[in-house]
Amino acid sequence: MARRLLIVGAGGHGRAVADVATAAGWTIAGFIERARTSAEPDVIGTDGDIAACVERHAIDGAVVGIGNTALARRAEIFERLRALGLPLPTLVHPRAVISPSARLGAGSVVFPGAVLGAGVVVGDNAVIYSGAIVEHGCRLADHVYLSPAVVLAGEVCVEAGAFVGAGAIVVPRLTVGKQAVVGAGAVVVRDVGAGDTVKGVPARGAERP
Numbered sequence: 001m002a003r004r005l006l007i008v009g010a011g012g013h014g015r016a017v018a019d020v021a022t023a024a025g026w027t028i029a030g031f032i033e034r035a036r037t038s039a040e041p042d043v044i045g046t047d048g049d050i051a052a053c054v055e056r057h058a059i060d061g062a063v064v065g066i067g068n069t070a071l072a073r074r075a076e077i078f079e080r081l082r083a084l085g086l087p088l089p090t091l092v093h094p095r096a097v098i099s100p101s102a103r104l105g106a107g108s109v110v111f112p113g114a115v116l117g118a119g120v121v122v123g124d125n126a127v128i129y130s131g132a133i134v135e136h137g138c139r140l141a142d143h144v145y146l147s148p149a150v151v152l153a154g155e156v157c158v159e160a161g162a163f164v165g166a167g168a169i170v171v172p173r174l175t176v177g178k179q180a181v182v183g184a185g186a187v188v189v190r191d192v193g194a195g196d197t198v199k200g201v202p203a204r205g206a207e208r209p
């Protein structure tokens with residue numbers, strides 16, 4: 001029997017998540033948008049009527065499909081889905097490479113070409129985009145977002161809600177703090193504090209006056 005998945009977010013990221021879900025054997029029951037402004041026939045509800053959509057459409061699971069432009073909303077929606085008691089499946093594309101000793105949390109999505117090494121631990125509602133490499137012993141907390149082609153060398157810790165931009169590299173045994181932002185193409189050679197934004201090679205924060 002087909003497993004029917006609800007995706008909250010019908011933009012580009014949500015559609016990309018749908019591709020991963022389909023490859024992983026799910027049937028897409030429909031999408032939820034913040035407001036009912038989409039003309040797409042597969043947008044079946046809004047943020048305000050998620051529970052009603054679940055009842056109407058025989059949903060077997062739900063996942064967040066909101067992209068990196070609304071990181072706080074990603075976490076908020078995930079917690080709402082969890083409060084409804086919905087199954088929150090982990091979606092892994094068949095062309096991702098996952099070590100048998102890696103662990104993935106509820107609602108996390110791993111895109112094709114991503115590699116997760118030995119002993120990697122990923123929290124809930126994380127995104128690991130195409131071609132990202134997360135090497136041995138790394139720890140990713142809840143709601144972390146890794147963009148395409150990110151490289152985390154061994155034993156990197158990325159704390160809750162942090163964002164790492166496309167092609168960024170973090171050298172071994174560093175910490176990227178809670179809700180920090182690492183710019184695209186940055187090379188991180190020292191810890192990034194909670195809430196800080198860094199960019200460049202080597203990565204630095206904004207100059208303070």
